Amino acid sequence: MRILVSMDLEGMPGISSVAQLAPKRALYEDARRIMTKIASFVGNVLKDLGVDEVVIADAHGYMVNVIYDELPPGITLVSGFPRPLSMVAPIDKYRFDGAIFLGYHNAVGTPYAIFDHTYSGRVFRSVKINGYEVAEYEVNTYILGEFDVPVILVSGDSTLRDRVGRLTPWAVFISFKESLSRYSAVSKPLNKILDELKRGIEESINRLRNGDVKVVKIKKPIELELTFSESSFADLASLVPGAKRISGVTVKYRLSKAIDIWKVLDLTLFASLGLDYINQALR
Structure with missing residues (x-):
């Protein structure tokens, strides 16, 4: 079994300031450590559950946030930007059985959602697909569907829960934090988050193995x-x-x-x- 883990930063616990989001900013290294710790934890849990290959796709900004030499043995890292299929690369190169989204945030214009944007707050004021305002979660889910890969777990900002429930109700949702505004959130204790994440991953892998998940196919054209x-x-x-x-x-x-x-x-x-x-x- 091969699992893709797509990791964004804005929805990670403890992340609430623009000073944490990019290289050369004052608190960026703190954010990298949080992201890498969660990547390592998830990789270990998946390996313990018998997943043969775990591929971490660093999917924030320049996509070089996860600290490579701090990952556990046997974990593959995809980094660098730009690249084909962006946040879900290399979905076109290998056969994946399922995908996990970590640290995701809500769409541009969502009220009281931490760092609300879709791809770029500087460029896009709205992104709609088939008449519906979408977040990066939906875009990536649709792309994965093109390659017959189901989304089995989504984590991040609590405001994403309803989106996940509508499009992929079989996917486990783990809230990393509760947004208070665009630049403020309440993050649960990290040890509690990791416990919930472990249980969520176990449940999502069980659902995958039991055939209780689906592939999302977008309506065309x-x-x-x-x-x-x-x-x-x-x-x-x-x-x-x-x-x-x-x-x-x-x-x-x-x-x-x-x-x-x-x-x-x-x-x-x-x-x-x-x-x-x-x-x-x-x-």
């Missing part, structure tokens, strides 16, 4: 609607073949595969950030 924070970003996004400009800041795409969602998101994200960098340099 897929309508992806992106609303940008600036009209200049939409100018660039409308250059993608097949794009339809809806308003000054909104562009729609009609897609045939779930992996095309990632392609459009990454392409428009990088183009927008590149333009933003140029504009900043000229000021």
Whole structure:
């Protein structure tokens, strides 16, 4: 059995300040230690349950947050950015039996949700798929479905619980913290979180082995609607073949595969950030 573990940072326990989210920021090393400790713990639990291969996909920011030489023996690490399929790489290279999401957060615009954003708060004001506002959780679940991989456990911000219950009700949900605002949350004691996580992983693996989980297949054709924070970003996004400009800041795409969602998101994200960098340099 091979399990993919996709790890984001904003939904991790103890993370509530932008000072923790990126290299060179004052509290970033503290965040790395928390993320690595949880990665190591989950890897050990999965190994103890008889999982043959555990693949950790570092999926936050530059995707080089997990401290490689502190992982337990036998744990594979995927790091670096950009990369194909982003947060769920290398789902296209190997056959996985299930996926676990750790440290996930809610969608852009969600009230009282810690660090609410979808892919980039700087670039995207809204991301909708087939008319429904989505978080990174849904995007990655749809991509995994393209490769017949079920999501078996999701953990992170408590506000994600309802989303998980709607799309993947068979998946175990573990709350790492309760959001008070965009920049504040109540984190449970780490020892309690690890105990809950261990029990949750045991239950999710049992459900997987018993055939009590499902693969999510997105309805096609897929309508992806992106609303940008600036009209200049939409100018660039409308250059993608097949794009339809809806308003000054909104562009729609009609897609045939779930992996095309990632392609459009990454392409428009990088183009927008590149333009933003140029504009900043000229000021």
